[in-house]
Amino acid sequence: MAAISIGPDPSLAYRPNLMEKESKDKEDYRNFESGSLIDRVFNTYKLMHTNQTLDFVKRKHSEWSGCSHSQMGMMEAIMSLDQLVDESDPDVDFPNSFHAFQTAEGIRKEHPDKDWFQLVGLIHDVGKIMALAGEPQWAVVGDTFPVGCQFQNSIVFRDTTFLENPDDKNPAVNSKYGIYEPNCGLDNVLMSWGHDEYLYRVMKFNNCKIPEEGLYMIRFHSFYPWHSHGDYMHLCNEKDLSMLPWVTEFNKFDLYTKTTDMPDVEKLKPYYQSLIDKYCPGVLKW
C-alpha cells in the first residue's frame, strides 16, 4: 500500500495547545454546530451525503471485500494510521493511532477481564487505512447510515447535505423500508461505505476469532442514528437488539477517551501485541 500523507501535518495536529481546553465535558463532544474543526467536518459530510448511494456502496463492496489490496499484521496497520487525521471528527485533531490506544486503555480500566473488548478498542478504526490507499475520506470516516431506504432525520446534517443525492429522490429507494423487509436484520442492510464495514469484512475474511459482540461493535460503532438516536429499529431483528447494549457500551470509550493526554504507545505495545496474537495473528489480508 502506498504510504501517502493526507490531511493536516500530524506534527502540527497533535500539539496539545491546539485544543482550548485540556479536558472536555461530555456535552462538548460531537458538537456539529460550532468549534474550530466545523468547516472541515461539514464539507466531509456534504460529500458523503451527496455521493453515498446504493450503487456506490455495492461498488465499494466488490472493490474491497475480496481483501486483495495489501498484506500486513494488525499492529503495522494500526501504526500506519499515524498518517491520518479524521476529517469528519469534531473531537480529534491528532493521529488515529493515539485514539486507538486511548480507547483500548479506557476499556481495559473498566473491563479488565474482557481482553477481546480491549482489542476491539484498539482496532476499531483500522479500516481507515482505506484512506491511505486513496479512498476519499467521505467513503472512509464519519457516521454511517443505511442506503437503499429513506435517509432518516437522525442523520447528522440531514436537512442540508442530501439535496444532491439521487437516491433521495428515487421512489424505488426513498421510502421508509426501500429495498428492505420489515425487521430484516442489519446483516441484510447495506450501510454507507466506511471503515466499520470494511474492518468487519477483513475480520471475517481472515477468520479472526473476535466474539460476535465485538464484531458488532466493529461493524456498527459509527451508526449513530441507531445506537445513539434509537432510529432504524424497523430494520432490526432480535439479534440486533440484543447486541445494541454492547455497541453503546463501546461507544462510551470511543467518544469520551478522546483527550489530549497522549498514551505511551511504546510501553503499551507488548500487551496489545499479545491480544493481537490471540485473536487476529500473523499477516492479514486487507
Ligand SMILES: [Fe+2]
Ligand atoms: Fe470509527
Ligand SMILES: [Fe+2]
Ligand atoms: Fe474511534
